[in-house]
Amino acid sequence: MSEPKPDSIDNIHPSLFFEDGDIRLSANTADGSRQVYKLHRFVLCRASQVFKDMFVVSGTERREEVEMPDRAEDISPLFEAMYSPTYIYALLNTASKIGHSLQPLSALVRISRKYAMEDVAQAVMSHVKAQWPNTLMDWDIRQGVQSVIRASVASGDIGHFRAIFPDPAASIVFAQEFDLPEILPVAFYQLSSINVDCQETDLFYRDLQWRVLDADTLLRLMKGRERIRRYCWDKLFWNCFDLSGRTHSPGCYEARTSLRKEMVSEPSFVTGQIDCLQLFQNTISTARNTWNLCLYCKGSGLLAYIKETRAELWDRLPEFFECKPSQAPVVG
Numbered sequence: 001m002s003e004p005k006p007d008s009i010d011n012i013h014p015s016l017f018f019e020d021g022d023i024r025l026s027a028n029t030a031d032g033s034r035q036v037y038k039l040h041r042f043v044l045c046r047a048s049q050v051f052k053d054m055f056v057v058s059g060t061e062r063r064e065e066v067e068m069p070d071r072a073e074d075i076s077p078l079f080e081a082m083y084s085p086t087y088i089y090a091l092l093n094t095a096s097k098i099g100h101s102l103q104p105l106s107a108l109v110r111i112s113r114k115y116a117m118e119d120v121a122q123a124v125m126s127h128v129k130a131q132w133p134n135t136l137m138d139w140d141i142r143q144g145v146q147s148v149i150r151a152s153v154a155s156g157d158i159g160h161f162r163a164i165f166p167d168p169a170a171s172i173v174f175a176q177e178f179d180l181p182e183i184l185p186v187a188f189y190q191l192s193s194i195n196v197d198c199q200e201t202d203l204f205y206r207d208l209q210w211r212v213l214d215a216d217t218l219l220r221l222m223k224g225r226e227r228i229r230r231y232c233w234d235k236l237f238w239n240c241f242d243l244s245g246r247t248h249s250p251g252c253y254e255a256r257t258s259l260r261k262e263m264v265s266e267p268s269f270v271t272g273q274i275d276c277l278q279l280f281q282n283t284i285s286t287a288r289n290t291w292n293l294c295l296y297c298k299g300s301g302l303l304a305y306i307k308e309t310r311a312e313l314w315d316r317l318p319e320f321f322e323c324k325p326s327q328a329p330v331v332g
């Protein structure tokens with residue numbers, strides 16, 4: 001019996017059509033054409049229990065062509081991964097450079113799980129996780145890199161930026177769908193410090209995907225932003241470092257007054273759209289370089305207070321943004 005030839009709208013997949021393959025598969029593409037594959041049953045069964053069941057258990061082993069219910073764009077990377085395990089890493093590398101949308105990666109995790117290829121899903125999730133810092137020191141390094149890129153990259157060429165900094169809104173949606181709670185506090189924080197109306201003002205985040213966030217997530221974002229604002233207000237303005245009970249230099253009093261002034265005069269602080277970790281960092285530099293602090297305040301006093309307040313803010317991000325250790329649905 002001769003093998004059916006692909007008709008005019010069929011496209012033979014350039015790298016997934018093996019002459020010595022023993023199973024033909026097809027899948028529709030987004031533009032309505034059909035992608036045709038010729039693969040090896042052994043490879044499919046070895047990589048995925050779902051294919052094994054499909055071919056052996058359900059009795060389809062003798063069928064010559066299997067029409068896949070998935071889109072060709074989704075299933076092709078999975079087939080590629082079956083033949084070349086390093087394919088996924090090359091794909092992740094390229095995906096980061098194309099743009100900071102996580103949609104293609106989300107599709108890959110979904111289809112990997114559908115076909116019980118958890119190793120592929122885990123590779124993608126590890127990649128997304130690694131794009132977000134998990135300590136304050138990592139965050140500071142990341143922000144330093146960000147400011148260098150912002151200062152040096154010519155307008156219009158934001159590829160470098162996107163390669164390193166994923167869209168925080170898209171990352172939140174990704175983390176919620178695939179239960180990656182580790183990145184939620186920092187992604188929420190990053191998003192909270194970006195001006196909602198940033199299309200005009202921030203070239204790097206002008207196409208940020210605000211619209212992918214649902215109402216509950218937006219509410220969490222707003223609440224978290226307000227809690228951070230209140231925390232900073234309380235720590236740096238209202239209950240700012242107690243100078244009583246010790247002899248200080250005039251610079252210490254001046255520093256405390258300046259901190260309070262800075263807080264009320266910072267327009268973005270009023271709306272809460274501010275990177276408070278950066279605000280604290282700037283305050284520490286100003287305190288070191290500008291104010292003539294007493295020895296105590298330079299060491300374990302005022303400066304240490306600001307540093308501790310900053311570290312506490314980082315530690316409390318999960319609480320401020322209501323991030324639970326796992327996003328898996330709670331019964332009851």
Ligand SMILES: [Zn+2]
Pocket residue numbers: 247248249252293294295296297298301302
């Ligand atoms: Zn002092």
